Amino acid sequence: MPLIPDVEIMTIGDELLYGQVVDTNSAFMGQELGKLGLRVRQITSVSDRADEIVAALDQARQRAQVVLMTGGLGPTKDDLTKHVLARYFHSELVLHEPTLRHVEGIFARYNRPMLEVNRQQALVPAACTVLHNALGTAPGMWFEDRGTVFVSMPGVPFEMKGLMTEQVLPRLRQHFQTPAIEHVVVQTVGLGESFLAQRIEAWENRLPANVKLAYLPSLGGVRLRLTGHDDGQPDLRPRMEALLPELRTLLGDHIFAEGEINLETAVGTLLAERGLTVGTAESCTGGLLAHRLTSVPGSSRYYQGSIIAYSNEVKMRELAVKAETLAAHGAVSEAAVAEMAEGLRRRLGVDVALATSGIAGPDGGTDTKPVGTICIAYADAHRTVTRQLSFNRGRQLNLEYTTTAALNLLRLEVGKG
Numbered sequence: 212m213p214l215i216p217d218v219e220i221m222t223i224g225d226e227l228l229y230g231q232v233v234d235t236n237s238a239f240m241g242q243e244l245g246k247l248g249l250r251v252r253q254i255t256s257v258s259d260r261a262d263e264i265v266a267a268l269d270q271a272r273q274r275a276q277v278v279l280m281t282g283g284l285g286p287t288k289d290d291l292t293k294h295v296l297a298r299y300f301h302s303e304l305v306l307h308e309p310t311l312r313h314v315e316g317i318f319a320r321y322n323r324p325m326l327e328v329n330r331q332q333a334l335v336p337a338a339c340t341v342l343h344n345a346l347g348t349a350p351g352m353w354f355e356d357r358g359t360v361f362v363s364m365p366g367v368p369f370e371m372k373g374l375m376t377e378q379v380l381p382r383l384r385q386h387f388q389t390p391a392i393e394h395v396v397v398q399t400v401g402l403g404e405s406f407l408a409q410r411i412e413a414w415e416n417r418l419p420a421n422v423k424l425a426y427l428p429s430l431g432g433v434r435l436r437l438t439g440h441d442d443g444q445p446d447l448r449p450r451m452e453a454l455l456p457e458l459r460t461l462l463g464d465h466i467f468a469e470g471e472i473n474l475e476t477a478v479g480t481l482l483a484e485r486g487l488t489v490g491t492a493e494s495c496t497g498g499l500l501a502h503r504l505t506s507v508p509g510s511s512r513y514y515q516g517s518i519i520a521y522s523n524e525v526k527m528r529e530l531a532v533k534a535e536t537l538a539a540h541g542a543v544s545e546a547a548v549a550e551m552a553e554g555l556r557r558r559l560g561v562d563v564a565l566a567t568s569g570i571a572g573p574d575g576g577t578d579t580k581p582v583g584t585i586c587i588a589y590a591d592a593h594r595t596v597t598r599q600l601s602f603n604r605g606r607q608l609n610l611e612y613t614t615t616a617a618l619n620l621l622r623l624e625v626g627k628g
Contacts, residue, residue: 216276216360216387217252218244221267223282223292224366225259236281236371243375247384248392248440249277259283264295272359277383282366284349286328292363293335293352300354302338307350310341314348339363342378346370351378360386391441393448397458398468398477400432400619407433411461414454422451430608431615432467432474467622474615475503478622482513485625487562491517492530492555494542495569495585500614515561520551530554543568545586545597552590563591563625565617572606583609587617589624596624 283292342351551566569585576582583603
């Protein structure tokens with residue numbers, strides 16, 4: 212058995228293959244396994260057919276020493292995983308009393324009758340080690356067979372995450388005695404991956420042999436992840452963190468946070484630290500900017516409200532945008548969006564305001580203002596700052612890039628003090 216095993220993730224369910232459910236489980240597992248230094252070699256999706264599940268298991272054990280499965284553990288007839296695993300490992304299903312008591316407790320807590328199919332959730336293959344699922348009725352199952360570890364978990368994302376965090380990851384760490392590994396993450400915004408890589412090329416080339424850099428692009432930014440492997444020397448993490456001052460110098464304001472922090476959280480922290488309130492005036496983004504700001508726990512400390520002014524009439528009536536401004540420059544203009552931000556700040560009585568207006572598409576563009584033309588504005592008591600941008604990446608991406616640009620403008624302007 213290798214010190215650092217290869218891992219295969221297997222998702223089971225027709226709904227995944229038909230596109231009725233988006234597989235978020237694999238992304239979560241891959242991220243968490245990476246923190247342990249475990250390599251995901253392949254991700255496989257399998258239908259709810261016993262023969263195909265068996266074939267996938269046979270193939271997976273040829274590639275990996277750990278196979279993590281999700282799905283097919285519900286109480287209905289199409290949930291075959293448990294029965295297939297019992298046959299695969301030449302084991303009978305037996306009643307697991309602790310799981311039965313757990314399931315009974317769930318139904319009693321919600322004052323609901325417990326059916327026979329619910330009771331059968333406590334049946335598990337005798338060959339497995341049962342992993343307690345505190346958040347649901349289907350337990351996880353751990354099998355060891357001919358040098359390969361197989362783990363089966365529910366497909367419900369929050370149940371899977373609970374099992375991975377509380378049960379599976381600690382067991383994998385102990386079973387394989389994985390070496391020390393550290394991750395240091397730096398969040399950037401406003402620079403594309405290629406421009407970013409060019410700017411820090413010399414710094415990256417000087418990284419120690421046991422430290423690797425990964426570029427993880429996202430909307431409007433790139434997450435830089437340094438992964439350090441144990442080299443037998445002490446203080447691995449402090450040595451990695453000592454690499455960051457030069458990176459901060461090279462990237463300056465393009466770094467908005469260190470660690471697993473998104474842009475809206477970083478902006479919210481900045482607003483809370485400065486004791487500032489904010490509101491949003493949105494046209495093209497239709498509330499998406501407000502959603503991102505309020506998705507942060509505790510955002511009520513600084514976020515006050517929004518006016519979604521899609522039509523020119525609402526812009527004039529609710530935000531005091533001048534008719535002359537709209538006539539001379541149009542709704543998608545820096546002049547109009549400046550008045551939107553200023554009007555919103557006065558209307559809501561907030562310290563700072565953001566505004567968006569644009570042509571998100573797929574139609575509505577002109578020769579002078581094509582689809583993807585976006586204007587954003589920031590206003591406080593002393594100044595108004597506007598930007599005209601161009602995102603031609605389809606309607607939804609145009610909107611998401613717009614909110615990222617607006618949040619970053621807010622961050623930069625508030626950061627000036």
